[in-house]
Amino acid sequence: MLSADHVSFRYAADGPLVVDDVTLRLADGALVGILGPNGSGKTTLLRLLSGTRRPSAGQVLLGGQPLDRMSRRDVARRIAVVPQETELAFEYSAIEIVLMGRHPHLGVFTVEGPDDIRIAREALTATGTADLADRPFHELSGGEKQRVVIAAALAQSAGLLLLDEPTASLDLGYQLEVSSLLQRLNQQQGVTMAISTHDLNLAASICQELILMRDGRVLATGPTNEVLTPENLQRLYDVEADVHIHGDTGHMTVVPVRRVAR
Amino acid sequence: MNIRRRLLTVVSLFAVGTVAVVLWAPTVGSTSISLSRAFDPAIPWEENVDAQIFFVARLPRVLSGAIVGASLAAAGVVLQAMLRNPLATPFTLGxxxxxxxxxxLAIAFGLDVGLLGVSSIPIASFGGSLLAMGIVYWLASSQKRGLSTNVLLLAGVTLNSFFSALILFVQYMADFTESFRTIRWLMGDLDVGSYSPILAALPFIVAAFGVFAILPRTLNLLTLGEDVAAGRGVEVVRAQRLAFLSASLATGAAVSLGGPIGFIGIIVPHLVRLMVGSDHRLVLPAAALFGAAFTVLCDLTARTIMAPLELPVGIITALIGGPFFLWLLVKKS
Structure with missing residues (x-):
């Protein structure tokens, strides 16, 4: 279980609080969505939860243990991160990228063995990218890249996956593909996930719980069907929105109507 | 897919090539010598002219070329990965x-005195390298969070032009002979004369390569970006520190030995990536070995092509390396 206990963060000593007194809990097996307008601190919160940044105040606990007292390697064995964008400075094939996910499990001079390669191949298969294994990463389409990056995070064999806007640069088809992939990983492999996103309908369709963030603070949190209300959406985005239940899928759907003053 | 076997095969192939070049290069020169005669233990040393020429006259120069080439090429690989910039060279950071x-300064102020068989010029040069490394490191880490690669780059580039201005000033004020010596030094010279300068530089280079040995997989991850690397379990700031300090140490020691021989630190890493891909567990050792062989061959060309006139090796590395590299680039695309 990953939890944040009154966590605050500022990038510069005299800068504003980007994350302001956030307390939350990520139960094992949960699939939680983090919603909020641009600059609300979602990405920073994910960085704090993954321990790549240290809170200015408060603590992030992994299984009851403070994250900043664990080594990066130990954290990376239990938490994997999927960043918003991955840009390569040099050329690697998809399988090379995925094998890099094995880094925290290997010693300094250890080379990936048959097990590591099997895990990497399984991760590629799970994300539907097995046939891309030997293709150069930079030649892949946006959706293929995103799925390979998710495969790399899966190859890390961490029980917890933190994803930063995983569908942001994808077209409608890939959005569906990635979201159903995430749902499948959560339900079939029991991977715990926190997903930051601007896609309210994605959040509504796959997340069991939502955390609404604005100005670094948690505005509301709870089960999706309780939190995703027109009132909350207006407080979150200053947008008047209708929330419906979609007939076929049973998901909630959000239709933005108009911008309103704060 | 057996990664270990691939690593061993590639590195062994490069090693065999490099050893062959290092053994062959000393046999070439104004007097041709026989390798088997030079290594024949049956002939006493006093009578074995081939062995004397091989070990005393030519091998020190070849070895210094190999060491300088390996250091500059490996430092180039490390810095390019750490800065995520394929255009970085060992000389980028000042x-x-x-x-x-x-x-x-040592030349201009006539400080050319020997110290345990090593001239004061390489010692002053190494001191200058350490000073520059210290300044750049201090600037880049003065910000609160870790090491800023942006500040590292900007500080290095600025320091480069600042020191270049000081160099020009020193040359301008120096008399004609000294001025020529300084210019000659800047063109690179691997003729170290004996084994002492090599032995003096070697501990620093061995230390740097000791650090290089633990870096490759971390470098792979650093090229994906700091956040990704941290998420995969890399202690990013520590890795960047190690990379910067070891690469600077190797560069400083190499420059003190052979002068600032250009082009090796950028062309060799790129050639090697074209041959073996981007996995730094292959690129780093292969570039070190290839850099050694490349530099020895360039120096061989420099001392034979217009014999008895010897050209500065820095001219040859750029003259051979540049067009060859461009040809490869065009051929590949």
Whole structure:
């Protein structure tokens, strides 16, 4: 279980609080969505939860243990991160990228063995990218890249996956593909996930719980069907929105109507 | 797919090639010598002219070329990965211009005295490199969070031009003979004369390569970006520190030995990536070995092509390396 206990963060000593007194809990097996307008601190919160940044105040606990007292390697064995964008400075094939996910499990001079390669191949298969294994990463389409990056995070064999806007640069088809992939990983492999996103309908369709963030603070949190209300959406985005239940899928759907003053 | 076997095969192939070049290069020169005669233990040393020429006259120069080439090529690989910039060279971060300034001052002020068989010029050069490394490191880490690669780059580039101006100033004020010596030094010279300068530089280079040995997989991850690397379990700031300090140390020691020989630190890493891909567990050792062989061959060309006139090796590395590299680039695309 990953939890944040009154966590605050500022990038510069005299800068504003980007994350302001956030307390939350990520139960094992949960699939939680983090919603909020641009600059609300979602990405920073994910960085704090993954321990790549240290809170200015408060603590992030992994299984009851403070994250900043664990080594990066130990954290990376239990938490994997999927960043918003991955840009390569040099050329690697998809399988090379995925094998890099094995880094925290290997010693300094250890080379990936048959097990590591099997895990990497399984991760590629799970994300539907097995046939891309030997293709150069930079030649892949946006959706293929995103799925390979998710495969790399899966190859890390961490029980917890933190994803930063995983569908942001994808077209409608890939959005569906990635979201159903995430749902499948959560339900079939029991991977715990926190997903930051601007896609309210994605959040509504796959997340069991939502955390609404604005100005670094948690505005509301709870089960999706309780939190995703027109009132909350207006407080979150200053947008008047209708929330419906979609007939076929049973998901909630959000239709933005108009911008309103704060 | 057996990664270990691939690593061993590639590195062994490069090693065999490099050893062959290092053994062959000393046999070439104004007097041709026979390798088997030079290594024949049956002939006493006093009578074995081939062995004397091989070990005393030519091998030190070849070895210094190999060491300088390996250091510059490996430092180039490490810095390019750490800065996520394929255009970085060992000289980008100001270390070599610090080294050059140190050497210039030693020459201009006539401090050419020997110390345990090592001239004061390489010592001053190494001191200048360490000074430059210290300044750049201090600037880049003065910000609160870790090491800023942006500040590292900007500080290095600025320091380069600042030191270059100081070098020009020193040259301008020096008399004609000294001025020529300083210019000659800047063109690179691997004719170290004996084994002492090599032995003096070797501990620093061995230390740097000791750090290089633990870096490759971390470098792979650093090229994906700091956040990704941290998420995969890399202690990013520590890795960047190690990479910067070891690469600077190797560069400083190499420059003190052979002068700032350009082009090796950028062309060799790129050639090697074209051959073996981007996995730094292959690129780093292969570039070190290829850099050694490349530099020895360039120096061989420099001392034979217009014999008895010897050209500065720095001219040859750029003259051979540049067009060859461009040809490869065009051929590949």
């Amino acid at each position: 270390v070599s211009s610090g080294g050059a300034l140190g050497a210039m």
